[in-house]
Amino acid sequence: MAKWNLPGDARLALSIVVNVEEGAEMNITEGDRGPEIVDELGVALHKPVRNYSNESNYLYGLKAGAPRVMKLLDDFGFQATFTAAAQALEKAPDLTKAIVDGGHEVCSHGWRWVHQYYMDEDKERAFIRKAVKSIEASTGSRPTGWLSRYLLTDNTRRLLVEEGFTYHMDDFSGDKPFWDSSHGKPIMILPYAVDSNDMKMWTAPSLTPADWLQYAIDSFDWLYREGADDPQMMSFGLHLRIIGRPGRIGYLEKFFQHVAAKPDVWITTRQQIAENWAGQNPAPQ
Secondary structure, three states: OOOOOOHOOEEEEEEEEEOOEEEEEOOOHHHHOOOOOOOOOOOOOOOOOOOOHHHHHHHHHHHHHHHHHHHHHHHOOOOOEEOHHHHHHHHHHHHHHHHHHHHOOOEEOOOOOOOOOOHHHHHHHHHHHHHHHHHHHHHOOOOOOOOOOOOOOOOOHHHHHHHOOOOOOOOOOOOOOOOEEOOOOOEEEOOOOOOOOHHHHHHHOOOOOOHHHHHHHHHHHHHHHOOOOOOOEEEEEHHHHHOOOOOHHHHHHHHHHHHHOOOOOOEOHHHHHHHHHHHHOOOOO
């Protein structure tokens, strides 16, 4: 079993992941077959029409949600990884500047927030390269990590290796990094998590913000407990348009307060976690 020591002998590496998808979602104006189907109300229009209501729902994430999330991160001094669709950053230069100025990491969440599973190899390669070029132009730095819109292809990981990515997030198999050499040159896998993700408040409307908070705290506390003997990693996924609502943002603050009250927690970016792991567990040859 690979050994892992965290800076300062911390028990737990907490990775706060803020998804930036707003403005890059499906839209017939971008040539998509239909409008975005992920909606707070679950209204899925399978017709080639614009869903102006849902477009404004996403816009809320940029106009009102982002300032609230950024303020909390700044108030607590927490570093986060922003998994961003490149087009979303292009359309939100003020947010992009705030992310960079705040010392946060930008991880690629694709060129747009669309599925890759239907792409052939050439189309997916172009999609990845376009995302990298755009994010580097927007932030001044090339992204080192990748998160797909949930579904990847048989080619995704190999293409990421070819493009020089350090880590890949499309995995939900554990609470620690590991290496994958199945596509030639090794790439690090930093597992993500959907169970504590705020998206559950959209996909499972019966889950209240209080329920979500308790689940997040329970997840944190259990991993913190295990970390006394064997350091762990917790992925905590957020969305500007979801957690940034006035009835939910206070619950994020409560989670941050709970975390801040615990010693021996390393709150950091996924890039730093990847570097730390690789320094102790080099890639297999």
